[in-house]
Amino acid sequence: xxxxxxxKGFVSQWHFVERLARLYRLxxxxxxxxxxxxxxxxxxxxxxxxxxxxxxxxxAVRDEGTSYHYLEPSxxxxxxxxxxxxVVSCLKQIGIPFKTGKTWTSDAxxxxxxxxxxxxxxxxxxxxxxxxxxFFAVSQYYNIPLAQLLYAGDDxxxxxxxxxxxxxxxxxxxxxxxxxxxxxxxx
Numbered sequence: 001x002x003x004x005x006x007x008k009g010f011v012s013q014w015h016f017v018e019r020l021a022r023l024y025r026l027x028x029x030x031x032x033x034x035x036x037x038x039x040x041x042x043x044x045x046x047x048x049x050x051x052x053x054x055x056x057x058x059x060a061v062r063d064e065g066t067s068y069h070y071l072e073p074s075x076x077x078x079x080x081x082x083x084x085x086x087v088v089s090c091l092k093q094i095g096i097p098f099k100t101g102k103t104w105t106s107d108a109x110x111x112x113x114x115x116x117x118x119x120x121x122x123x124x125x126x127x128x129x130x131x132x133x134x135f136f137a138v139s140q141y142y143n144i145p146l147a148q149l150l151y152a153g154d155d156x157x158x159x160x161x162x163x164x165x166x167x168x169x170x171x172x173x174x175x176x177x178x179x180x181x182x183x184x185x186x187x
Contacts, residue, residue: 029144035083035187036146037180038135039173041153041166042103042127045117049126049152051164052172054091054098054179057148058084060133061125064107067137076102077136083147083187090183101126103150105133112156121157128156145187151176 029036042055059078062068067077084100091098104125106112112128120128132148139146151173153166 029142034145035184036135036139036144037087037184037187038131038146038148039176039180040129040131040148040150041169041173042129042150043112043154043156044126044152045104045121045128045157046126047155047157049155049157051152051166052169052175053152054096054176055103055127055150055152056084056087056091056098056100057103057127057129057132057150058100059102060136061102061104061120061123062133062137063111064105064130064133066107066134067105070134070137070141077133077140079132079136079148080139080144080146083145086187087147087149087183090186091179093186094179094182096179099126103132104128105130114159117156127152149176149180149183 057079058081059076061076062074071077088098088100102124104120104123104127106128107130109130117128127150129150132150135146135148138144151169153169154164155162
């Protein structure tokens with residue numbers, strides 16, 4: 001896990017499942033952090049995505065379990081709107097291109113079948129990942145400002161998975177963390 005903390009702001013890139021990430025984030029909040037920018041990779045559900053492009057999820061389809069422990073059941077959950085708006089504004093000021101959109105949170109990677117991918121794409125999802133819905137739920141439950149920066153990693157949009165070497169993209173991950181630090185400084 002990479003971390004950066006400045007004046008009650010926190011940037012992190014998680015490398016483990018949402019339950020553990022949620023636990024650490026709650027502990028960090030208890031230590032005084034008031035705003036969170038979470039960084040991570042996501043599978044691309046659209047053919048036009050490029051490895052490393054930044055996606056700001058504004059909502060998530062809840063297809064995992066953790067978020068339901070914090071909020072009533074619903075099909076989708078929204079990210080903290082004001083924080084997303086601040087992140088969008090900061091990225092525009094910095095001049096970094098990005099997309100906003102809905103993500104699909106699933107903790108069952110082998111359920112990312114072509115039929116499920118097509119269904120989620122038809123629902124408007126542009127990425128799939130494992131944590132966003134849980135982060136958004138904990139953020140809402142505790143009223144913690146939070147936004148997430150994802151980078152488009154592997155391509156799951158076709159009949160066959162294309163890794164695009166997503167897990168070896170050290171420069172992309174580094175740039176994402178540096179970008180998030182710049183955003184935290186402006187929040």
